[in-house]
Amino acid sequence: MGFPRIRGDTVTDAPSTPTLVMIDKVTLAATLPEGAAPFRAVDPASNTINATDLGITRGDGIFEGLGVVDGHIQAFDAHLARLARSARMLDLPDLDLDVIAAAVRHSVELHAPAPFLLSKLVVTRGIEGSGIPTAWVHTTGGFDFDAERANGISVVLLDRGYRHDVAQTSPWLLQGAKTLSYAVNKSVLREAARRGADDVIFLSSDGYLLEGPSASLIVRFGNRVVTPRVDLGILEGTTQVAAFDYFAAEGYETSYELLTPADLAGADGLWLASSGRQIAPISRLDGQEVAIDRDLTDRMAARLLGRTA
Amino acid sequence: MGFPRIRGDTVTDAPSTPTLVMIDKVTLAATLPEGAAPFRAVDPASNTINATDLGITRGDGIFEGLGVVDGHIQAFDAHLARLARSARMLDLPDLDLDVIAAAVRHSVELHAPAPFLLSKLVVTRGIEGSGIPTAWVHTTGGFDFDAERANGISVVLLDRGYRHDVAQTSPWLLQGAKTLSYAVNKSVLREAARRGADDVIFLSSDGYLLEGPSASLIVRFGNRVVTPRVDLGILEGTTQVAAFDYFAAEGYETSYELLTPADLAGADGLWLASSGRQIAPISRLDGQEVAIDRDLTDRMAARLLGRTA
Numbered sequence: 041m042g043f044p045r046i047r048g049d050t051v052t053d054a055p056s057t058p059t060l061v062m063i064d065k066v067t068l069a070a071t072l073p074e075g076a077a078p079f080r081a082v083d084p085a086s087n088t089i090n091a092t093d094l095g096i097t098r099g100d101g102i103f104e105g106l107g108v109v110d111g112h113i114q115a116f117d118a119h120l121a122r123l124a125r126s127a128r129m130l131d132l133p134d135l136d137l138d139v140i141a142a143a144v145r146h147s148v149e150l151h152a153p154a155p156f157l158l159s160k161l162v163v164t165r166g167i168e169g170s171g172i173p174t175a176w177v178h179t180t181g182g183f184d185f186d187a188e189r190a191n192g193i194s195v196v197l198l199d200r201g202y203r204h205d206v207a208q209t210s211p212w213l214l215q216g217a218k219t220l221s222y223a224v225n226k227s228v229l230r231e232a233a234r235r236g237a238d239d240v241i242f243l244s245s246d247g248y249l250l251e252g253p254s255a256s257l258i259v260r261f262g263n264r265v266v267t268p269r270v271d272l273g274i275l276e277g278t279t280q281v282a283a284f285d286y287f288a289a290e291g292y293e294t295s296y297e298l299l300t301p302a303d304l305a306g307a308d309g310l311w312l313a314s315s316g317r318q319i320a321p322i323s324r325l326d327g328q329e330v331a332i333d334r335d336l337t338d339r340m341a342a343r344l345l346g347r348t349a
Numbered sequence: 350m351g352f353p354r355i356r357g358d359t360v361t362d363a364p365s366t367p368t369l370v371m372i373d374k375v376t377l378a379a380t381l382p383e384g385a386a387p388f389r390a391v392d393p394a395s396n397t398i399n400a401t402d403l404g405i406t407r408g409d410g411i412f413e414g415l416g417v418v419d420g421h422i423q424a425f426d427a428h429l430a431r432l433a434r435s436a437r438m439l440d441l442p443d444l445d446l447d448v449i450a451a452a453v454r455h456s457v458e459l460h461a462p463a464p465f466l467l468s469k470l471v472v473t474r475g476i477e478g479s480g481i482p483t484a485w486v487h488t489t490g491g492f493d494f495d496a497e498r499a500n501g502i503s504v505v506l507l508d509r510g511y512r513h514d515v516a517q518t519s520p521w522l523l524q525g526a527k528t529l530s531y532a533v534n535k536s537v538l539r540e541a542a543r544r545g546a547d548d549v550i551f552l553s554s555d556g557y558l559l560e561g562p563s564a565s566l567i568v569r570f571g572n573r574v575v576t577p578r579v580d581l582g583i584l585e586g587t588t589q590v591a592a593f594d595y596f597a598a599e600g601y602e603t604s605y606e607l608l609t610p611a612d613l614a615g616a617d618g619l620w621l622a623s624s625g626r627q628i629a630p631i632s633r634l635d636g637q638e639v640a641i642d643r644d645l646t647d648r649m650a651a652r653l654l655g656r657t658a
Contacts (some may be wrong), residue, residue, distance in 0.1 A: 060400055089398035089405055091485050093367055096398055097471065099408025099530040131539050163405065165535075176400050199519040202510045203554060208576065210508040212540040213533055221408040221530030223439065224522055226474075230440050231521040245554070323588060 058182035059150040060084035063143045066163055066175035067133040077138075079143040081150055084178065093174055095164025099221030101173070102126035103196070105254075105347065106316040107279070108148050108179070112348045114315065115278035122218065122276065123161065129217040132165060132173060148176040149281035154181035154346075158316055164220065185317050189341055192239040192323025192332045193312065198228050200242035200250055204298070207273030215273030225253035232300060237324070239312060248272060249299040255312035255320075256280035259299065260292075260336075262308060269296045279313040279344065286343045309333050311340075318344045365490035368459040372452045374473055375484035376442040387445075388452040390459055392486065402483050404473025408530035410482070411435035414563075416624040417457050417466035417488070418590070421657045423624065424587035431527065431585065438526040439450040441474060441482060449484070456486040463490035465654075467625055473529065494626050498650055501632025501641045502621065505536050506610060509551035509559055513607070516582030524582030531609035534562035546633070548621060556627065557581060558608040565589035568608065568616050568647065569601075569645075578605045588622040588653065595652045605643035618642050620649075627653045 050335040064070070065078035067127050072078065082088055094100040105125050119231045120137045144159055146208050151157055164173040207215045214221075241257055242250040251257055256277030259266045265287045270276045284294045304310065310322035310330055318343050320334040373379070374387035381387065391397055403409040413432050416423040429446045436444050453468055460466055472484040516524045523530075537549045550566055551559040558577050560566055565586030568575045574596045577587045593603045613619065619631035619639055628650050632642040 044456075058401075060398075070568040084400070087396045087399050089400055089402070090373075090396050091393070091398055091471070091487055092367075092370075093398070094404065094535075095591035096402065096405040096410075096473065096529065097412070097469070097531075098535055099528075099532050100535050101532075103406070105372075130536065160406065162400070178400055198521060199515075200526075201512070201515045201519050201522045206508075206510050206554075210510055212507060212536045214536050215510075215512045219408075220405065220533040221532035222406075223408050223410075223526075226407055226409050226521050227439065227521045246514075258455065 044084065045124070056152055056154055057155065058084045058178055059147045059241065061141060061143045061147040061177045062088055063175040063177070065136055065139050066173050068136050069133055069137065070172070071180030078139045079146060081146065088176065089174065090167050092168045092252050094166060094168055095162070095174060095220055097168065099219065100225070101220040102130060102132070102161060102218055103160060103162045103220060104218060105315045106144065106159040106161065107318065108159055109345050110155060111148065111153065111349065113144060113148060113159070114347050114349070115282060116144075116349065118278040118281065119161070122161070122278070124337070126217040126219065127163065129214055130165075131220065132163065135163065138215070144177050147179040151179045151181060157181045162220070163230040183316070184274040184340070185320065186318065188320045189337055192321040192330070194236065194324035195239045195241055195312070195322050196232050196237045196251075196326050197243050198231060198234050198240050199245060201245055202273060203246050204244040204248040204272050207271065216270070216275060218275055222253070228297065243301070244272065247300055249301065250274050251277070251336055252312050252314070255314035258283055258313055259307045261306060261308040263291070264293045264295065266295055266299060267295050268299055277313055279315055279318060280346060282344055283311070283313050283319060283340060286340050292336055309336065311337070355498070365461055365463055367393045367487060367489040367492050367539065368456045370452045370456040370459070370486045371397055372484035372486070373637065374407050374445055374448050376460065378442055379445065379481070380421065387448045388395050388455065398483065399476050401477045402473055403475060403477055404471070404483060408528065408532070409439070409474030410471060410529040411439060411441070411527055412469060412471045412529060412631065413527065414624045415453065415468040415470065416613055416627065417468055418654050418656065419464060420457065420462065422453060422468070423658070424591060425453075425658065427457055427587040427590065428470070431587070432472070435526040435528065436472065437521055439474075439528065442500060444472065453486050456488040460488045460490060465492055466490045467492065469531070492625070494629065497629050498646055499643065501571055501630040501639075503633035504548045504550055504621070504631050505541050505544050505546045505635050506552050507540060507549050508526065508554060510554055511582060512555050513553040513557040513581050516580065517528070519621070521539050525579070525584060531562070537562050552610070553581065556609055559583050561621050561623070562613060563625065563631075564621035567599065567620040567622055568613065569618040570616055572600070573602045573604065574602055575608060577608055586622055586625055588627060590624050591653055591656060592620070592649060593626060597650050618645065620646070
């Protein structure tokens with residue numbers, strides 16, 4: 041089966057059939073032949089990408105991964121806003137977010153009902169020389185994160201190589217854009233596996249905690265919950281924002297700060313948050329055991345999975 | 350027309366028809382049905398890539414660009430060796446270089462004869478979950494670099510964000526591998542254009558000259574010709590090596606060194622070298638005029654284009 045699995049998951053149901061929707065009107069400027077639909081469902085096993093697409097020859101494009109719980113697309117507006125922000129950082133044409141949103145919904149509706157789906161939305165710069173982005177939504181299901189939520193994940197700290205202020209000094213490095221150039225984000229997972237770990241938290245070259253390769257870091261210090269500042273060239277995590285809403289509603293103080301590994305010695309809980317896994321407690325950091333709070337994690341997971349928007 | 354153009358070129362002939370050869374046996378471990386060919390020519394306008402290929406969803410793969418002069422594939426062994434090196438850095442399966450070489454030759458033979466062709470060879474990690482790389486060769490023609498060779502190119506220095514020793518300290522950042530995650534290599538060209546320039550030389554975050562986004566830097570100081578050391582996390586340029594052969598044959602001393610922008614004040618000539626453009630003299634650096642030596646550039650270009658291997 042060629043459908044995506046997220047690291048650490050197990051497939052509980054029979055593998056679900058993914059859906060693939062190609063988006064033909066992805067930019068505001070795009071014009072279609074009269075009567076043509078702006079997007080269309082296609083066989084997900086078919087080949088729909090040309091070998092000269094800049095998305096594949098140069099990793100030149102952007103993406104979002106959207107969680108779908110019982111048919112509700114989570115943080116939909118936040119994902120679309122981040123997609124548009126990434127498009128601007130890459131000087132892509134203005135996107136038609138209404139068409140894109142409709143295509144995501146269509147992809148979800150076509151999928152067999154499941155408790156949790158993940159919709160991957162991709163926009164590339166398109167076939168070289170065409171100036172027309174290529175875009176699609178691919179929706180898959182069959183994930184189960186119960187084990188990692190109960191037992192936690194083992195994480196290592198790895199240098200991302202950039203200073204904490206690189207997004208300000210060198211915006212052409214695209215830090216903070218969610219690009220398709222994720223070879224390093226996959227490479228660090230292989231390095232983590234070599235070290236016996238499941239996932240990674242990136243460090244800036246000058247020693248600040250950043251984010252995971254596909255997740256945000258959340259740290260609890262007593263009644264205070266902290267995540268690294270987004271001006272560090274990291275993504276604003278849609279799930280992290282929702283988790284902060286949970287914490288704020290429960291009376292915690294939440295803030296965006298500069299954090300170093302030394303700060304974690306005083307932490308009362310660490311989590312990675314992402315659209316795919318929602319929330320995963322960290323039970324081991326660079327080989328050292330970290331206490332996990334199953335009750336708090338379960339309450340937060342229930343709240344995150346209960347979102348209807 | 351969707352065929353690739355290289356920055357700075359002009360198309361002199363009628364656009365040539367590209368050729369596309371998909372490689373079905375790209376790894377040593379691959380097995381094919383009895384009688385199946387290890388590669389096959391396909392219509393280059395057809396879609397041959399699945400939307401879940403990790404090459405496009407994660408920029409997770411590697412490539413080489415091979416120059417072809419009058420049917421001779423330049424530095425063929427050096428390109429194949431570098432491809433294999435990139436594959437090891439990305440933990441890809443061992444590649445079947447004999448099949449890959451035959452596929453490149455087939456792609457070149459299928460193309461209408463032209464003075465200069467460029468063959469782009471790509472190997473991705475393949476469809477997610479399959480464990481089987483996707484690979485192809487795309488050969489195009491119609492380039493003409495006479496103008497940039499005669500007049501030179503305008504280049505700006507841009508921070509790459511990494512220290513000069515990052516390939517040693519943090520190998521998971523894949524510096525020195527030729528990956529498909531080239532969104533930054535394209536972004537810096539847009540930044541160069543905003544500054545009125547044609548191309549870029551990357552600087553390490555601690556101030557050393559590195560390479561262009563798709564070319565090597567060559568600097569002449571009198572009778573001495575220098576290029577940045579390859580342990581700086583940069584690619585060993587196949588064309589730079591050929592240019593050094595030319596200089597050595599002409600009695601120049603050649604060396605790999607640490608260079609800073611301040612060192613360029615004493616330089617007698619600067620070039621960018623790559624398989625696509627072969628050799629381009631730099632006539633402007635960060636807005637300051639740089640003297641170009643047309644005779645030397647022409648002699649070097651003749652030598653580079655005269656290579657039969």
